Amino acid sequence: MVTRGAKVLIDCGFSFKQLQHRADRVGERLDDLDAVFVTHEHGDHVKGLGVLARKLKIPAFMTTGTFARLPGSIAEVPNVEYFAAGDSVHLDGLTVNTFSVSHDAGDPVGFCLGYDGVKLGIAADLGHAPNLVRLRLLDSHALVLESNYCPDLLRCGPYPPQVQQRIRGRFGHLSNADMSVLLSSLAHDSLRLVVLSHISAENNDPALVVETARRAMHPRRVELVVAEQHQPTRLFEVLP
Ligand SMILES: [Zn+2]
Numbered sequence: 461m462v463t464r465g466a467k468v469l470i471d472c473g474f475s476f477k478q479l480q481h482r483a484d485r486v487g488e489r490l491d492d493l494d495a496v497f498v499t500h501e502h503g504d505h506v507k508g509l510g511v512l513a514r515k516l517k518i519p520a521f522m523t524t525g526t527f528a529r530l531p532g533s534i535a536e537v538p539n540v541e542y543f544a545a546g547d548s549v550h551l552d553g554l555t556v557n558t559f560s561v562s563h564d565a566g567d568p569v570g571f572c573l574g575y576d577g578v579k580l581g582i583a584a585d586l587g588h589a590p591n592l593v594r595l596r597l598l599d600s601h602a603l604v605l606e607s608n609y610c611p612d613l614l615r616c617g618p619y620p621p622q623v624q625q626r627i628r629g630r631f632g633h634l635s636n637a638d639m640s641v642l643l644s645s646l647a648h649d650s651l652r653l654v655v656l657s658h659i660s661a662e663n664n665d666p667a668l669v670v671e672t673a674r675r676a677m678h679p680r681r682v683e684l685v686v687a688e689q690h691q692p693t694r695l696f697e698v699l700p
């Protein structure tokens with residue numbers, strides 16, 4: 461999230477080189493990043509974290525549970541700043557509110573970022589969305605939500621039964637239907653943008669995700685964007 465004050469990155473699942481390449485493609489710089497916030501320690505969220513934190517010399521905010529389980533492959537992360545789920549972190553006018561999510565990780569969190577009256581809610585990698593998560597995301601002007609799998613495609617897909625069970629479980633990932641229920645409960649007149657993320661390449665279909673989200677939003681006109689794995693989305697300006 462880029463504001464007139466702080467500029468922060470949420471997670472760093474790509475190599476630093478790939479992140480640099482993607483930032484270049486959307487006309488953004490990395491050398492003025494103020495901090496990185498980490499949702500949890502799975503490799504697709506922290507692969508480039510060590511190199512990023514060492515090269516840019518920026519603080520990496522995470523829970524102690526996440527830090528304790530960081531993979532050794534990312535090597536040292538200097539300048540770690542801890543928060544507890546539920547805490548708020550303040551950086552140059554930007555407020556980052558944190559909340560627990562249900563996922564099979566050490567102490568995973570979602571974030572709500574607030575700046576100058578604009579609220580961005582982020583919840584990816586969660587097995588289900590209890591009322592606490594919904595309440596934290598209420599009144600967001602923009603949302604980044606997981607829509608990981610379609611149950612039918614998962615069932616017929618290449619994953620072995622135990623992996624399918626993990627994905628479907630309370631500590632796994634959010635299905636399109638779960639996303640739809642959550643999203644429809646979060647609709648309001650000032651919700652401008654929804655980015656649907658963490659979409660499985662094997663067990664989902666982007667067209668189905670968009671159609672499900674569109675139905676959840678009906679009749680409101682909200683910009684719906686699918687975050688693809690192999691290319692960056694464009695930059696979005698979100699106003700209150
Ligand atoms: Zn995960």
Ligand SMILES: [Zn+2]
Nearest residue numbers: 502504505585
């Ligand atoms: Zn993930």
